[in-house]
Amino acid sequence: MLYLGIDQHAKQLTISLRDEAGDIRLRRQVSTQPERCAEFFTKLNEKATAEGGYIAIVEVCGFNDWLLAILPQYGCAKTVLIQPTKKLKIKTDRRDAHALSELLWTNRDRMRDGLPITGARQVVLPTKHHAESQRITLLRKDAGRMRTKATNRIKHILRRHNLQWQMPTKTFPSVKAIAWLKTLSLPPVQRQEMDWQLEELERWTKRMNDLEVIIINQCQGDAMVDRIRTIPGCAHYSALSLVCRVGDPHRFPKGKSLAHYWGLTPGVNDSGEGTGRRGRITKAGSTMARWVLAQITLHCLRHDPVMKAWYKPIKNRRGSKIARVAVMRKLAVIIRNMMVHEQTYQECRDAMLNRRKRQLAANKPAA
Structure with a gap:
């Protein structure tokens, strides 16, 4: 078996190939031009066939799609996708590819046993339906941002x-306000700017409406989306955004595992005698999921008196920002339980709060 580390960029791939003994067999750069990639991976497949095939590891980026699609076509037995690590002081593409192939080689026994790799945060590839949903919801978010800017x-x-x-x-x-703006008397330059901005507003509003129709069609027949929509203030757009960024909920053993996956749990900086130091949230997961949860939190605090009663003591002690993040973390736990146990928001919320009350009562010292 050969182990291939790929450091991907827009115009070239930096390659590091190791054999079963861990020795470097190939180091080079390959152009991302389709014919150059096809030539390289064809030769690699011929070479790897005699040695039991090859496994590839790639860092996730915004343009992985085409590479992840062609690797299986050229005999890649498995593709491991990981999140980028912290940048080192001495960094080159060759060093990155070398580190990736070394990470893959050191985890070879774990992969044979079907275990996740250690030393990196592995990314689970979404299904085709979830990948399409992720792209659609991102376009909807961008359209809303551009409309707000106009x-x-x-x-x-x-x-x-x-x-x-x-x-x-x-x-x-509003319709009346836009009609008034079209006839408003302004200096020539400002009048031209106003016309441009009104055109932008109309264009992004239309795109938002079109995307809303696509999102509703994408949600048809999805029981998980219907359950997530029972959360106050959560419509098709928010529900689909969260569901497609969870994937298979059964891979999270506990409710707090999803909160950790989305980067909503505090970081830890323990050393020596200084233990229990908690910092800011890690922000290690999907930024889109955290943004949607922040919007849902505002609606929950307006329309859910039970969640608001839980939020107020934290707000009085730590402030509103930390309290809202605590509600976001609580919602992530509830969302995981809703998807796993196939229950509504109210059922999971009440079960979680009752469980917490029992834990506090059990830990309370006797008088």
Whole structure:
């Protein structure tokens, strides 16, 4: 068996190939041009066939899709995808590829036994349906951000001329307010800028509406999405964003495992006698999942009196920001339990809070 480490960039792949003894068999760079990649991986497959095949390891990045698709076509027995590690002071592409192949070689026995690798945070590849859902929800988030940016620029033009008081509606954007802005008298340059921003607002609003239709169609027949939608303030977009970033919920042995996976648990910095030092949350997982959970948290605190009653004591002790993160972590635990036990939000929330009360009562010293 051969062990292939790939440091991927936009224009080239840096390759490090080891044999079963751990010795380097090949070090080189390969252009990402399709014909060059096809030529290299064809020769690699011919060489590896005589030695039992090969396994590849790649760091996750924003353009892994094409590489992960072609590796099985050229005889790769397994592809391991990991999150990038912290950057070293001395860093080159060759060093990175060398470290990846070494990591793969040292974990060869664990992979034969079907165990996860050690020394890196392994990424589980999503299914085709979940990968499409992840992309759609990211496009929806970007469209919402661009629409908000166009709205803020329009408001800024009005503030420069102190015209915000003349807007016919209190909320913006609205049909009446947009019609008023199209006929508003402004200096020539500002009038042209206003027209451009109105066009941008209309374009991004249309894209958001189109994506909402696609998201609703993507959710059809998905029982997990329907259960997640029982959370206050969680519609199709938020539910699909979370479900497609969980994948198989049974790979998380406990509810807090999902909170840790999404980077919502505090970091630890223990050394010597200084133990129990807890820092900020690790932010090690999906930024999109944390962002959606932050939006859902605001709705839960408005519409769920039970969660709000749990939130208030933490807010009084530690402040609102830390308390909201605690609610996000609690929601991650509830979401995992909802998906595993096939229960609604209210059932999982009440079961978790009752379990916590029993634990506190059991640990309370007798009077």
